[in-house]
Structures are given as C-alpha cells and as structure tokens.
Amino acid sequence: MATYKSIRYNTLLVNASSQVLLAETTASSSATLSFTSGIDSTYKEYLFEFINIHAATDSKHLTFNMSVDGGSNYNVTKTSTAFQAYHRENDEANPAVAYSTSHDLAQSTDYQRLMIGMGTDNDQNGCGTLKLFNPSSTTFVKHFIANINNTEANDYQTQWFIAGYGNTTSAIDAVQFKMSSGNIDAGTIKMYGIN
Numbered sequence: 001m002a003t004y005k006s007i008r009y010n011t012l013l014v015n016a017s018s019q020v021l022l023a024e025t026t027a028s029s030s031a032t033l034s035f036t037s038g039i040d041s042t043y044k045e046y047l048f049e050f051i052n053i054h055a056a057t058d059s060k061h062l063t064f065n066m067s068v069d070g071g072s073n074y075n076v077t078k079t080s081t082a083f084q085a086y087h088r089e090n091d092e093a094n095p096a097v098a099y100s101t102s103h104d105l106a107q108s109t110d111y112q113r114l115m116i117g118m119g120t121d122n123d124q125n126g127c128g129t130l131k132l133f134n135p136s137s138t139t140f141v142k143h144f145i146a147n148i149n150n151t152e153a154n155d156y157q158t159q160w161f162i163a164g165y166g167n168t169t170s171a172i173d174a175v176q177f178k179m180s181s182g183n184i185d186a187g188t189i190k191m192y193g194i195n
Contacts (some may be wrong), residue, residue, distance in 0.1 A: 035189075
C-alpha cells in the first residue's frame with residue numbers, strides 16, 4: 001500500500017509541472033481583458049483561470065469570444081450549452097440544478113456568457129476555469145469547457161457548467177473577456193499551457 005501511495009504522489013507531481021503559466025492580466029475598471037499572444041501550436045490545451053472577478057455593473061455577465069486574426073475581430077461562430085446548480089444566500093428558495101436555454105448559443109457569433117448575473121457587492125465575485133482544446137488545429141472545430149462559481153446580484157450562489165465549440169477550422173490565436181455591459185471592476189485572469 002505504501003508503494004502505491006508513493007507512485008501516485010509522484011504522478012501527481014509530474015502532472016502539476018506540466019501546467020505552464022503563459023500570461024496573467026489584472027483588471028482595474030477594464031472594458032476588456034485580451035490574450036493576443038501565446039496561443040499557438042505549442043500546447044494542445046489552454047487553461048484560463050479566473051480569480052476574484054468583480055463586476056462594475058450589477059446583474060451583468062462575464063463573457064468571452066475567440067479570434068482567428070490575432071484579435072482584430074472576436075466573432076467566432078459558437079454552439080454551446082449551459083446548466084447551473086444554485087442556492088440562495090438566505091435559504092428562501094430551494095436549491096436546484098437547472099438547464100438554462102437563455103445562456104446557450106446556436107451557431108452564433110455573440111460572446112459566450114460565463115459568469116452570469118454577477119453582483120457588485122463587496123462579498124460578490126466569481127472564480128473558475130475555462131479550457132480551450134487544440135486551438136491551433138486547422139482540421140477540427142475548437143471545443144471549450146467552463147466551470148464557474150459566482151455570486152449573483154440576487155444573492156444566489158451559482159455554479160455554472162458551460163461547454164461548446166467554436167465552429168471554425170481556422171486556428172484560434174486570441175481570446176477576449178468582457179462584461180455584457182460595463183467594466184470588469186477587478187480580478188485576475190491567468191492563461192496556462194497544458195502539456
């Protein structure tokens with residue numbers, strides 16, 4: 001048993017070292033946060049980590065889009081799906097899991113919602129991850145998966161599960177994040193390459 005634990009522990013150490021920090025940007029009343037370099041064929045998977053994202057305007061959404069022209073345009077056609085698990089802070093409503101059609105995209109160039117209905121109170125923010133798979137492929141579409149936890153303006157704690165694909169066989173070389181309205185008041189986004 002001790003040998004098994006040792007092997008497993010060493011495997012975890014190896015996996016942890018294969019996540020390489022490529023870029024980091026911090027919001028300060030920022031209209032957008034963009035990653036316009038470092039997304040190339042070096043890695044087959046890119047991980048964006050959201051840390052304490054705080055909205056400047058109540059009930060708005062953190063969104064993202066992709067670019068195939070170095071960030072000149074963020075308009076990749078996407079199809080996606082979203083569902084949520086939620087619980088209200090004051091326990092007045094029953095916690096539940098629900099599919100959310102209003103946050104889906106169906107062959108749309110709109111920005112994909114990630115953190116939804118964010119609150120602006122000091123104790124309201126969002127954290128989570130977005131994975132983008134094989135963005136440099138010129139053969140296949142570009143799949144993404146997001147796992148987000150944010151506090152909504154109506155005091156719901158919500159975990160969002162969002163997945164979809166960018167329907168392009170062109171290489172994705174830039175990603176942008178912005179609020180559906182207003183600015184990103186504060187928070188950090190890190191981009192990692194995954195071996």
